Amino acid sequence: MNKPETMRNRASGRVTLTEVAARAGVGTMTASRAINQPELVSEALRARVEQAVAELGYVPNRAARALASAQSKVIVVLVPSLSNAVFTAVLSGIQDALGSDGYQILIGNTRYSDAEEEKLLGIYLQSNPDGILLSGLTHSKRVMDILASSKLPVVSMMDLAASPDALSVGFSQLQAGYTMTRYLLDKGYKNIGFMGAQRDERTLKRAEGYRRALQEAGCYDPRRETMVADPSTVALGAELLGRMLSVAPECDAIFCCNDDLAQGAIFQCQRRGIAVPGQLAICGFNDLPVSAWMNPSVTTIATPRYRVGFEAAQLLRAVIRGEKPAVTRIDLGFTLMARESA
Amino acid sequence: MNKPETMRNRASGRVTLTEVAARAGVGTMTASRAINQPELVSEALRARVEQAVAELGYVPNRAARALASAQSKVIVVLVPSLSNAVFTAVLSGIQDALGSDGYQILIGNTRYSDAEEEKLLGIYLQSNPDGILLSGLTHSKRVMDILASSKLPVVSMMDLAASPDALSVGFSQLQAGYTMTRYLLDKGYKNIGFMGAQRDERTLKRAEGYRRALQEAGCYDPRRETMVADPSTVALGAELLGRMLSVAPECDAIFCCNDDLAQGAIFQCQRRGIAVPGQLAICGFNDLPVSAWMNPSVTTIATPRYRVGFEAAQLLRAVIRGEKPAVTRIDLGFTLMARESA
DNA sequence: CTGAAAGCGCTTACAG
DNA sequence: CTGAAAGCGCTTACAG
Numbered sequence: 001m002n003k004p005e006t007m008r009n010r011a012s013g014r015v016t017l018t019e020v021a022a023r024a025g026v027g028t029m030t031a032s033r034a035i036n037q038p039e040l041v042s043e044a045l046r047a048r049v050e051q052a053v054a055e056l057g058y059v060p061n062r063a064a065r066a067l068a069s070a071q072s073k074v075i076v077v078l079v080p081s082l083s084n085a086v087f088t089a090v091l092s093g094i095q096d097a098l099g100s101d102g103y104q105i106l107i108g109n110t111r112y113s114d115a116e117e118e119k120l121l122g123i124y125l126q127s128n129p130d131g132i133l134l135s136g137l138t139h140s141k142r143v144m145d146i147l148a149s150s151k152l153p154v155v156s157m158m159d160l161a162a163s164p165d166a167l168s169v170g171f172s173q174l175q176a177g178y179t180m181t182r183y184l185l186d187k188g189y190k191n192i193g194f195m196g197a198q199r200d201e202r203t204l205k206r207a208e209g210y211r212r213a214l215q216e217a218g219c220y221d222p223r224r225e226t227m228v229a230d231p232s233t234v235a236l237g238a239e240l241l242g243r244m245l246s247v248a249p250e251c252d253a254i255f256c257c258n259d260d261l262a263q264g265a266i267f268q269c270q271r272r273g274i275a276v277p278g279q280l281a282i283c284g285f286n287d288l289p290v291s292a293w294m295n296p297s298v299t300t301i302a303t304p305r306y307r308v309g310f311e312a313a314q315l316l317r318a319v320i321r322g323e324k325p326a327v328t329r330i331d332l333g334f335t336l337m338a339r340e341s342a
Numbered sequence: 343m344n345k346p347e348t349m350r351n352r353a354s355g356r357v358t359l360t361e362v363a364a365r366a367g368v369g370t371m372t373a374s375r376a377i378n379q380p381e382l383v384s385e386a387l388r389a390r391v392e393q394a395v396a397e398l399g400y401v402p403n404r405a406a407r408a409l410a411s412a413q414s415k416v417i418v419v420l421v422p423s424l425s426n427a428v429f430t431a432v433l434s435g436i437q438d439a440l441g442s443d444g445y446q447i448l449i450g451n452t453r454y455s456d457a458e459e460e461k462l463l464g465i466y467l468q469s470n471p472d473g474i475l476l477s478g479l480t481h482s483k484r485v486m487d488i489l490a491s492s493k494l495p496v497v498s499m500m501d502l503a504a505s506p507d508a509l510s511v512g513f514s515q516l517q518a519g520y521t522m523t524r525y526l527l528d529k530g531y532k533n534i535g536f537m538g539a540q541r542d543e544r545t546l547k548r549a550e551g552y553r554r555a556l557q558e559a560g561c562y563d564p565r566r567e568t569m570v571a572d573p574s575t576v577a578l579g580a581e582l583l584g585r586m587l588s589v590a591p592e593c594d595a596i597f598c599c600n601d602d603l604a605q606g607a608i609f610q611c612q613r614r615g616i617a618v619p620g621q622l623a624i625c626g627f628n629d630l631p632v633s634a635w636m637n638p639s640v641t642t643i644a645t646p647r648y649r650v651g652f653e654a655a656q657l658l659r660a661v662i663r664g665e666k667p668a669v670t671r672i673d674l675g676f677t678l679m680a681r682e683s684a
Numbered sequence: 685c686t687g688a689a690a691g692c693g694c695t696t697a698c699a700g
Numbered sequence: 701c702t703g704a705a706a707g708c709g710c711t712t713a714c715a716g
Contacts, residue, residue, distance in 0.1 A: 012412040012470065016709055027687040032711065042685060057491060062468040063408035064709035067692045070354040072405065082430040091424055095451060104469070107449050109437065126404040127446070128354065149399060234635045260631070267635045289602070290632055293576045293609045358693055369703040374695065384701060406693035409708045413695095 015056045023052040035060070062104075066128065074104045075316065076124040077133040080112045080200060084232070084258075085288055086305045087135070090157060093309025094133060098317065103130075112200055112231070114140040121146055131316045133309075136201045137161055137168065153319040155312045158202060158305075160329050167319065169312040169330040173202045176301050176334045177209025180255055180283060183299075183336055185217050189253035189281055193224035195240045195265065196257040197232035203257040206285060210255055224248045232257070237264020252280065253342060259284035259291045262298050266341060281342035296340035304332040357398045365394040377402070404446075408470065416446045417658065418466040419475040422454045422542060426574070426600075427630055428647045429477070432499060435651025436475060440659065445472075454542055454573070456482040463488055473658045475651075478543045479503055479510065495661040497654045500544060500647075502671050509661065511654040511672040515544045518643050518676045519551025522597055522625060525641075525678055527559050531595035531623055535566035537582045537607065538599040539574035545599040548627060552597055566590045574599070579606020594622065595684060601626035601633045604640050608683060623684035638682035646674040 021031035026045060034041045034049035041049075052058070066072045077094055079087040091107065098105060106127060108120035121132075121143060131153045139147075147154055154167065161168035184192050194210045196203045207227065214220035226244050230236055237260060244251060256262035262284030269276050276282055276296055283299040284291060291298035311330050318325055363373035368387060376383045376391035383391075394400070408414045419436055421429040433449065440447060448469060450462035463474075463485060473495045481489075489496055496509065503510035526534050536552045538545045549569065556562035568586050572578055579602060586593060598604035604626030611618045618624055618638055625641040626633060633640035653672050660667055 011708070014470070014709095017711095018709075028709090029688085029711070030686055033686085036711090040685080045685085059464075059467050061409070061470060061709055063405040063414065063470060064692090065711075066405035067403070067409055067694085068709075068711040070692070070711095082424070082433055083427065085425065088424040088430065092451075104448070104465070106446070109434075122401075123446070125401050128356070128403060128405060234631050238635055263632060264635055267637060270637045289576050290605060293580060293606055294636065295609060295612045354692075356693095359695095360693075370693090371695070371704085372702055375702085378695090382701080387701085403693055406708090407695075409710085410693075410695040412708070 012061070014061070015058045017058070017060070020049065020052045020056055020058045023056060024048045070128075072104075072128045072130055073102050074106055074127045074129040075131050075133065075313070076106045076108065076121075076127070076129045078108045078110055078117060078120060079135050080110050081231070082107075082109050086286055086303065089305040090135075090309035090312075093306040093311075094313040095309075097310045097313035101317065103317075110135075112198055114143070118142050118146070125150055130320045131155070133157060133312055133316060137166075138201045153316060155316045155319075157308050157312045159205065160331055164328050167315055167325070167328050169315060169332065170308050171303065171332050171334045173205035174209040174212075176285070176303075177206030177255075178213045179209070179334075179336060180206075180285070180301055181210045181213035183338070184253045184255065184281065184283065184342060185213060185219075187253075187281070187342070189342075190219050191221070191224065191248070191250045191252045192219070193244050193248060193251040193254040194226065194257070195237070195244060195254055195261050196225075196227040197230055197236055197240075197261060198257075199227060199229045203227070206257050221248070224251060232260055234260045234264035234267070237261035238268040239264075241265040241268040253277075254280065254282050256282065256284045259286045259288040259298060259300055262300065262341070263288075263290055263294065266294070266296065266298065277340070277342050283342040287337055292337075292339070299339045299342040300337050302335040302337050304334070307332050354403070356403070357400045359400070359402070362391065362394045362398055362400045365398060366390045412470075414446075414470045414472055415444055416448055416469045416471040417473050417475065417655070418448045418450065418463075418469070418471045420450045420452055420459060420462060421477050422452050423573070424449075424451050428628055428645065431647040432477075432651035432654075435648040435653075436655040437651075439652045439655035443659065445659075452477075454540055456485070460484050460488070467492055472662045473497070475499060475654055475658060479508075480543045495658060497658045497661075499650050499654045501547065502673055506670050509657055509667070509670050511657060511674065512650050513645065513674050513676045515547035516551040516554075518627070518645075519548030519597075520555045521551070521676075521678060522548075522627070522643055523552045523555035525680070526595045526597065526623065526625065526684060527555060527561075529595075529623070529684070531684075532561050533563070533566065533590070533592045533594045534561070535586050535590055535593040535596040536568065536599070537579070537586060537596055537603055538567075538569040539572055539578055539582075539603060540599075541569060541571045545569070548597075548599050563590070566593060574602055576602045576606035576609070579603035579608075580610040581606075583607040583610040595619075596622065596624050598624065598626045601628045601630040601640060601642055604642065604683070605630075605632055605636065608636070608638065608640065619682070619684050625684040629679055634679075634681070641681045641684040642679050644677040644679050646676070649674050 018028050021028045031049050034046045038046050110117040134156050156168040158170040159173050265282050285301050287300045287302035360370050363370045376388045380388050452459040476498050498510040500512040501515050607624050627643050629642045629644035
């Protein structure tokens with residue numbers, strides 16, 4: 001009566017659509033339609049199939065569906081960090097934009113490494129994704145090649161692409177760096193330093209904006225620029241402040257490429273008895289949660305990361321559906337938050 | 343010569359194993375073996391297949407593999423939050439433990455919601471995962487039912503299960519809450535308050551430890567307990583401090599269920615001119631990055647979240663491989679960090 | 685509105 | 701060490 005052991009071995013042991021259909025007394029593909037396109041099926045039939053699903057505890061097999069339909073409903077997201085609150089906010093935006101649409105989001109953490117990005121991309125491409133969300137504009141040659149040969153739609157997040165052919169959602173990192181530096185100049189600071197970590201694309205662009213503003217004002221001095229490859233943390237901010245002050249004690253203001261650096265620098269000043277902003281002004285970037293509350297509160301650039309994720313996901317979805325987006329470069333801007341520290 | 347249009351329609355357009363095999367002049371399944379179990383194949387053959395893979399740019403189709411092998415190599419991870427640094431550290435640990443093994447990690451953010459947890463579980467079960475990593479011990483009846491009927495191996499993270507039949511990796515949240523409160527009592531504080539957010543399982547257990555210690559010492563007063571459902575943030579800590587002080591101005595110490603609450607409370611004290619710990623001692627939980635650096639530095643409990651993720655993933659993998667683990671309840675402990683704020 | 689047939693791209697037994 | 705056949709669980713044309 002039962003199938004012989006060897007015939008059962010291949011099966012997953014789960015309830016299949018065929019069993020649901022049999023129970024409902026319909027064909028397999030009618031059952032499929034009743035579940036996936038209920039509007040194309042008679043009311044009574046839908047009810048019968050639904051009941052069979054419930055009774056049997058049927059769970060669709062996504063792998064089978066992906067294989068048969070050549071559509072995975074998977075979207076790959078690559079972010080450089082999960083410990084950075086900026087990118088977890090981006091992820092929230094993506095989830096909110098995509099979650100309800102049956103998409104599965106594959107999150108890859110590249111840890112600011114090109115090699116890791118290549119590896120993750122290779123692995124995630126095996127899932128035959130419908131589209132890709134990438135952080136930043138700049139990627140290794142191999143990543144660009146892989147992306148090109150995959151022919152998949154890609155949206156870049158956090159910065160604005162130069163070419164309107166590329167899809168991007170974010171704001172000008174360079175502009176933001178420039179704006180913050182201009183703010184410090186307008187406040188009368190002259191010897192303005194820059195502290196950067198990670199050497200990632202966005203930090204470098206902010207530094208470029210910083211440099212440009214100072215050069216225009218005729219007070220750029222490369223001695224006042226400190227850039228390290230380590231990840232951005234409060235501890236690093238504390239350390240870099242010491243380094244900066246020993247190299248360039250004349251600094252009257254420091255622009256930190258991220259808020260955690262600024263927070264660490266301020267804590268270090270407090271320990272050393274340096275008044276902020278009295279003796280030294282310090283500002284950050286991103287407006288992380290602690291910045292508005294600590295004393296002194298941190299002057300910074302608030303960035304629309306949640307919306308970046310949300311809009312990027314929306315844009316990608318539109319392209320996947322075959323729409324030709326009117327705007328390919330979505331500028332979400334940024335906001336200078338003038339507070340106590342600078 | 344070409345297949346008619348209608349025959350091609352179903353295909354994904356990607357290079358298949360069959361094409362790789364043809365190019366290498368071997369059978370499909372030999373090609374499969376050369377790729378997946380190269381040690382079972384002759385050196386020369388492996389080289390030929392490898393070359394064909396490279397020339398054609400072959401990317402395996404994960405859905406097809408999952409379907410044919412009834413093994414998805416997918417592991418589902420459900421965390422209650424991504425903005426909480428505790429869980430991003432857990433995720434890092436999981437990735438490090440699993441990443442190199444070909445596992446794909448499906449991350450679900452339940453946002454501290456039972457309904458969301460049920461929904462995510464239902465969706466992720468469609469991917470036929472090999473195992474599940476869950477945060478916490480307590481879940482809704484529906485989640486427990488779904489889990490049971492899935493028959494999948496499950497490891498609970500962050501706390502220790504009562505039963506040795508369940509797999510769990512973490513530490514005793516209750517013990518930790520007790521320990522912190524004992525520390526405050528030993529320092530001579532009598533009117534010790536508790537500030538909690540989220541009302542999640544772990545917060546409730548820490549509160550229970552707090553209560554137990556105070557009851558033993560004969561100085562428990564429910565008026566000094568403030569618990570809200572909102573997510574734990576610095577801003578909330580600042581707000582709750584105000585609330586606590588208006589209800590129970592006699593407080594001489596406050597135990598916050600999370601560091602961000604403690605940080606917010608301390609910032610608020612600074613704004614109100616309340617000396618910490620002179621007039622009011624404040625301590626937190628989890629040892630988040632800012633806590634060691636701010637002034638005053640925050641007395642807290644350091645929790646081994648990275649290792650929780652790492653060990654939980656290892657344990658799950660062992661069970662998936664069919665091993666019977668010697669220890670089903672892995673206690674990673676916690677460390678009291680006595681600093682300046684209490 | 686409903687269904688039988690074919691096929692998605694791979695792997696599992698099995699045989700040589 | 702190597703391979704032809706069957707099948708995983710679903711959906712896509714196509715026909716009625």
